Amino acid sequence: MKILITLDYELFYENNPKPEDCIIKPMQEILKIVDPLGVKLVLFVDVGYLKCLEKYKSAFPELEKDYQLVTGQMKELCANGHEVQLHIHPHWEDTIYNEKGWDFDLTRYKLSDFTDEETLAIVTEYTEILHRITGQEITSFRAGGWSAQPFEPIGKALLQNGVTIDSTVYPRGLLKSKDQWFDFKNIGFEKSSWRFSKDLVKEDKNGSFLEVAISSFKVLPFFFWRFVAVRLLRISEHVSYSKSSAVGPSKLHILRLLLWPSYSVVAIDGFKARYLENAYQFYKKKNLEDFVIIGHPKAFTPFSMKKFKQFIEKENRAKQVVVFSEYK
Numbered sequence: 001m002k003i004l005i006t007l008d009y010e011l012f013y014e015n016n017p018k019p020e021d022c023i024i025k026p027m028q029e030i031l032k033i034v035d036p037l038g039v040k041l042v043l044f045v046d047v048g049y050l051k052c053l054e055k056y057k058s059a060f061p062e063l064e065k066d067y068q069l070v071t072g073q074m075k076e077l078c079a080n081g082h083e084v085q086l087h088i089h090p091h092w093e094d095t096i097y098n099e100k101g102w103d104f105d106l107t108r109y110k111l112s113d114f115t116d117e118e119t120l121a122i123v124t125e126y127t128e129i130l131h132r133i134t135g136q137e138i139t140s141f142r143a144g145g146w147s148a149q150p151f152e153p154i155g156k157a158l159l160q161n162g163v164t165i166d167s168t169v170y171p172r173g174l175l176k177s178k179d180q181w182f183d184f185k186n187i188g189f190e191k192s193s194w195r196f197s198k199d200l201v202k203e204d205k206n207g208s209f210l211e212v213a214i215s216s217f218k219v220l221p222f223f224f225w226r227f228v229a230v231r232l233l234r235i236s237e238h239v240s241y242s243k244s245s246a247v248g249p250s251k252l253h254i255l256r257l258l259l260w261p262s263y264s265v266v267a268i269d270g271f272k273a274r275y276l277e278n279a280y281q282f283y284k285k286k287n288l289e290d291f292v293i294i295g296h297p298k299a300f301t302p303f304s305m306k307k308f309k310q311f312i313e314k315e316n317r318a319k320q321v322v323v324f325s326e327y328k
Helices: 019-037 047-056 061-079 090-094 116-134 152-160 221-233 251-259 270-284 304-319
Strands: 001-011 042-046 082-089 095-099 101-103 140-143 174-175 181-183 193-196 208-211 216-219 262-265 288-295
Touching: 001 082, 001 251, 001 304, 019 208, 019 304, 042 047, 042 061, 042 140, 042 193, 047 061, 047 090, 047 116, 047 174, 047 288, 061 116, 090 116, 101 270, 116 262, 174 193, 216 270, 221 251, 221 270, 270 304
Parallel strands: 001 042, 001 288, 042 082, 082 140
Antiparallel strands: 095 101, 174 181, 193 208, 216 262
16 A cells, blocks of 8 residues: 655644744654655645745845745755645735735635636646746645635646646545535545546546545544643643644534544644554555545644654555655
C-alpha cells in the first residue's frame, strides 16, 4: 500500500496569523522526523496567500520578510526532494492587508462562489505563481475546505493548466454550509483512487482526471467529547505550535459531531493523530492501494508529532511513502 503524506501549507484566518507559527516552525518539527528517514512530503500550497504577499510586500516591510521566509522554506523543501502542489482558498481574492494586519473576507470561500471565467483566471494565475517560485511541474490539486463541487468548471481550468490529479475527496465526507459545501457520502471504501471526468465522485475509467482520495475513518461522538476536554484543559502537549485559531464550524455541525457517529479525514493534526495507526490497519485489511494522510502544519502539536513519528517509523513504512509525480 502506498502512503502519501500531504500537508495543506496555509495560515489560520483569525487573530492576525503569523507564518512563523502557522507554517515555518511546524514544518521544521515534522522535517526532524521525516528527513532522517528519507521520507518525502507533498505540500498543497495555499497560493492565494503568496499572491497577496507579492501584492502588498512593497508597501509593508513585514510582508517582505514573511514572503522571504515562506518562499525560502518552499524552495529549500523542493531542493530536498519534497513536492509542491496546488491548493486554492479563493477568499484571498477579497482579502486585504492594512496597518492592523490581514483583513479576511470569507464571503467567497469556495471556487463555486466565482464565475467560470474567474475560476479559470484564478487557477491559471495560481498555477503560474507556484511554478515560478518553485520551478516544479504542478500536476495535482486540492480544493480549500474540500469544496470542489460542482467540479466541471474547476476541471476545465485545471486541464488547461496541465493539472490532472485531484486529492480532495474523502470517503463518507459530508458538509453543507454557507462557506463549505461537499458531498462525498456515497464514496465508500471499495477503492482509494479512480479516474473521473466531470464529477469527481463518479468513476469514469476513460476520464481525464485521477482522484487519489484522502483516507478517512469513522469517529464516534466520544472522540469529540475527549477532543473538547483536551482543548478546554489546555494540556501543553495538545496545544498547537501556532498562536492563532481556526474559523469554527457552525453550532449545528458541532452538535452533530457530539451526538452521532461521523467520518473524518486521517490526519496528523492535533488529537486526530491518535487514529493514524487504526486507520492504516483498516485500509490495509481492505487491501486498498493508497493511504493518503492529510495534515495542516498550523494544527500540529507535540502530541501529533509524537504519534506521527511512532506511525511512520513502524514496520519500515518510510519505504511505502510516495509523491504525486509518481502517479503521473
